[in-house]
Amino acid sequence: MVLHINQVKKEYGNKEALKSVSLVIPKGACYGLVGPNGAGKSTLLKIIASIILDYEGKVRLINLSNQSLKQQIGYVPQEICLEQNLSAISNLYFFGKLYDLKGKELKSRAMEVLKEIGLIDRAKDKVKQFSGGMKRRLNIGCALMHRPNILIMDEPTVGIDPQSRRYIFEMIKQLQQQGCTIIYATHYMEEVEQLCDEVAFIDHGEIIEQGRVEALLQRYATPSVFVKGMKELPEQLITLGDITRHKDGYLITTNQLIAVMETILQHYQEESDKLLRLEIVRPRLEDVFITLTGSELRDGQRGHV
Numbered sequence: 001m002v003l004h005i006n007q008v009k010k011e012y013g014n015k016e017a018l019k020s021v022s023l024v025i026p027k028g029a030c031y032g033l034v035g036p037n038g039a040g041k042s043t044l045l046k047i048i049a050s051i052i053l054d055y056e057g058k059v060r061l062i063n064l065s066n067q068s069l070k071q072q073i074g075y076v077p078q079e080i081c082l083e084q085n086l087s088a089i090s091n092l093y094f095f096g097k098l099y100d101l102k103g104k105e106l107k108s109r110a111m112e113v114l115k116e117i118g119l120i121d122r123a124k125d126k127v128k129q130f131s132g133g134m135k136r137r138l139n140i141g142c143a144l145m146h147r148p149n150i151l152i153m154d155e156p157t158v159g160i161d162p163q164s165r166r167y168i169f170e171m172i173k174q175l176q177q178q179g180c181t182i183i184y185a186t187h188y189m190e191e192v193e194q195l196c197d198e199v200a201f202i203d204h205g206e207i208i209e210q211g212r213v214e215a216l217l218q219r220y221a222t223p224s225v226f227v228k229g230m231k232e233l234p235e236q237l238i239t240l241g242d243i244t245r246h247k248d249g250y251l252i253t254t255n256q257l258i259a260v261m262e263t264i265l266q267h268y269q270e271e272s273d274k275l276l277r278l279e280i281v282r283p284r285l286e287d288v289f290i291t292l293t294g295s296e297l298r299d300g301q302r303g304h305v
């Protein structure tokens, strides 16, 4: 199974929210969709989930199943979508019934999901008594009731405690092990680094780059060497990389890691200089985004340079 998104365009009145977006999402991937506020992430996810129907282009699921796209997709919206005055289990029943589950099957599936989301002890408690993290977990549970092959998650960790965030990450890893494909929108780069195999960067309604996380890091981001404690740096370093002050030391951004390390160690031995720390700093996805757009993506608050 592969999900093909082909030249998808969407306008809200005069506002062009998506400008010819094309993506291929392979089976079993955890696929990150990253971009700042207003980039078009939610619009694209709603189109994939068949919530928005008036758009141009094509979304096709290529597989052998005869289930509809709707049956195969679970959608976790950005906003909590639960009935606050009902219990956790009643909310799960409600969403299960929307997907034609009934009787014993509905009940046993709701119990299974309650276990998966870690809320079995709170099954009969009303949602309004839940913490933000518990509501988020239940929100995800509702999308899992019909055992979707593809789970779409729109910023599922916004405003939750670290424990619930860890819980959600564990759930995602387990779902992926069971063969579920995850599409995960976020503006937290570190979440993509932790969870996703592939990522697409979206900005102003356009995909600006996509690919495997490791490949993008190699292509667009340069590693650095951090050195601390030396009285002075060896002069040759200037020819090997860019040197900046960083946390009481120096950061040498370079494509010649070995040469930089050797030069520093040689200087340390020959000049009997001090050395408190010497380490390689792996590039981050944030660096890739900066290379591509010229600006940072932090909590969605950024301006173009």
Ligand SMILES: Nc1ncnc2c1ncn2[C@@H]1O[C@H](COP(=O)(O)OP(=O)(O)OP(=O)(O)O)[C@@H](O)[C@H]1O
Residues within 6 Å of the ligand: 012, 015, 016, 017, 035, 036, 037, 038, 039, 040, 041, 042, 043, 044, 078, 187, 300
């Ligand atoms: N129902 C709507 N009517 C009009 N404009 C809309 C509507 N929904 C979204 N937009 C606009 O379309 C653009 C893309 O919005 P979208 O919600 O898809 O972005 P996003 O990347 O999900 O942002 P966020 O991270 O803030 O949720 C934005 O400019 C937004 O203001």
